[in-house]
Amino acid sequence: MKFIFKRNSRNNPENVKHKERFLLERFNEAIFLLQHKCAKWLENRTANLSAKSWIVILFCFVVFTVGGNVYLIVDGLNGNSNKIERSLISRPINAVAFDTKNTILNTSLSKTQMERMARFQMYMDSLGRSPTGKLIQDSILRSRPGLLDSLVIVENYYRSQFKN
Structure with missing residues (x-):
């Protein structure tokens, strides 16, 4: 009879998993709704475009994309672009000289x-x-x-x- 009157803990792992699952489902539904609204908006904006206008848009997209990539490749191969400057590793001026030959460990452990x-x-x-x-x-x-x-x-x- 004791198990009937047991109080459910708020930190029960099953409840936490259920809440997380519920939140993830709501989040996925919100993302799906947003994607659906964006698709409808884009569909309404492009519904009255003809086949020729689609070809022109595609051609412009390809020309600008290829042109940008060619520019980046040529600029990268050309030596005139901005480079990341690197400094040489130098020895510090105030470094203590360490002579390994004459170093003897005279310390003893208790x-x-x-x-x-x-x-x-x-x-x-x-x-x-x-x-x-x-x-x-x-x-x-x-x-x-x-x-x-x-x-x-x-x-x-x-x-x-x-x-x-």
Whole structure:
């Protein structure tokens, strides 16, 4: 008996789909009516044109269309048209010189920093297990595209410290 007195939710997916379908049908009917009115108007305007006038209109349309296209092709092949200007890529004046040969990473990671990175990796892995977590994980990866790769690089560097 309890199911008889259940109130219908206004956000019921079936009701939403029904409303969307109803709006789309009304919109399609409005478009069809507008197309029908435009076709009737054009038909009334051209009802008294003779065959010769139709041929003249068609000939003028073809001449102007072909002429415009030929103009665009010739103008594009000719070097005198307005071009998109492009600037050359130049090296910035205040750039810091980076010597790759003498650069040695002297920084060492502490155990707490490594634990924090491991916890973050576990957190990212756990996000992928639920649908809402997957959305959060995707947004993090979209805003920071190389984050997981950087963590792997840092973890490998940390492990290489203990090998030496």
